Amino acid sequence: GAVVSQHPSRVICKSGTSVKIECRSLDFQATTMFWYRQFPKQSLMLMATSNEGSKATYEQGVEKDKFLINHASLTLSTLTVTSAHPEDSSFYICSARLAASYEQYFGPGTRLTVT
Amino acid sequence: LAKTTQPISMDSYEGQEVNITCSHNNIATNDYITWYQQFPSQGPRFIIQGYKTKVTNEVASLFIPADRKSSTLSLPRVSLSDTAVYYCLVGGYNTDKLIFGTGTRLQVFP
Numbered sequence: 001g002a003v004v005s006q007h008p009s010r011v012i013c014k015s016g017t018s019v020k021i022e023c024r025s026l027d028f029q030a031t032t033m034f035w036y037r038q039f040p041k042q043s044l045m046l047m048a049t050s051n052e053g054s055k056a057t058y059e060q061g062v063e064k065d066k067f068l069i070n071h072a073s074l075t076l077s078t079l080t081v082t083s084a085h086p087e088d089s090s091f092y093i094c095s096a097r098l099a100a101s102y103e104q105y106f107g108p109g110t111r112l113t114v115t
Numbered sequence: 116l117a118k119t120t121q122p123i124s125m126d127s128y129e130g131q132e133v134n135i136t137c138s139h140n141n142i143a144t145n146d147y148i149t150w151y152q153q154f155p156s157q158g159p160r161f162i163i164q165g166y167k168t169k170v171t172n173e174v175a176s177l178f179i180p181a182d183r184k185s186s187t188l189s190l191p192r193v194s195l196s197d198t199a200v201y202y203c204l205v206g207g208y209n210t211d212k213l214i215f216g217t218g219t220r221l222q223v224f225p
Contacts, residue, residue: 004158034212043202044159044215093158095213102147102206104213106158 002028004096006107013084013114020080021110023094029074030096034104035067038091050077084114119203119216126222133190135219137203140184146205148179148186153200153218162201163188198223 003026013019023033031052036044048058048069056069068080077096081088095106120138127133139148147166151159163170163177165186170177176189190197202218 006158036215043218046212046214049212091156095158102149102164103161104149104206105161106151109156109158111156 002026002096002098002103002105004094004105004107006092006094006110008110009108010111011113013112015085015114016083018080018082019084019112020078021092021094021112023077023079023096023107025075025096025105028096028098031074031099032097033071033077034095034097035069035077035079036093036095038093038109044093047079081112084112086114088112089114118214119205121201121203121216121219123217124220124222126224127193128224129194130192133193133197133221133223135188135190135201135203135221136185137188138185139203139205142183142205148177148183149204149206149213150175150177150186150188151202151204153202159202193221193223195223195225197221 005024007022033050035047037047038044046059047062048056050056050069050071052071052074058064066082071077091109091111093109095104097104149164150162152162153159163172163175165177165179167179178187200218200220202215204213206213
């Protein structure tokens with residue numbers, strides 16, 4: 001089946017620094033990737049939709065200058081949390097949709113802790 | 116985007132059949148219904164997807180009535196390892212985004 005990977009699986013950074021999270025579709029091409037954030041005991045919250053070669057579309061309330069998304073190829077999207085603060089500590093999950101289909105696959109998630 | 120409503124939590128015992136129903140009254144004509152399973156600190160895992168009537172795979176069945184305003188995920192003979200959160204989502208084709216609802220937290224007891 002289709003596999004989506006994320007790197008790193010967990011990261012600890014200091015307040016004020018930036019962190020980059022990678023999302024890769026390993027065995028298929030994904031024209032669209034999605035980024036979600038999940039706080040403990042809560043559901044996944046969609047942050048942005050990323051289309052290859054174009055600017056990401058952010059959900060209401062998500063700061064696009066703080067959460068930079070780049071989708072440079074059909075298999076890679078990156079999320080950079082800039083000037084991270086403790087309240088940005090969360091579980092970040094990406095997903096990738098098979099082109100021209102209903103099928104969407106999720107990565108294993110990245111645990112970000114900002115100290 | 117269709118909003119989904121599910122029970123917040125359910126309890127069951129090993130070996131029992133579990134049915135989780137999801138309401139999606141505003142489902143659009145081109146929307147599919149997809150169910151995911153999520154364990155703590157992991158990404159959601161695809162369980163089953165359908166458009167209408169009944170779909171069955173090796174782990175679950177999905178029942179969708181003719182009006183498609185609801186769907187029921189059926190897990191036969193659950194085990195302790197089925198303890199997880201189950202999400203019902205409706206969405207369309209290609210670039211359409213999936214919005215997660217609250218999900219159903221299933222607890223299976225020995």
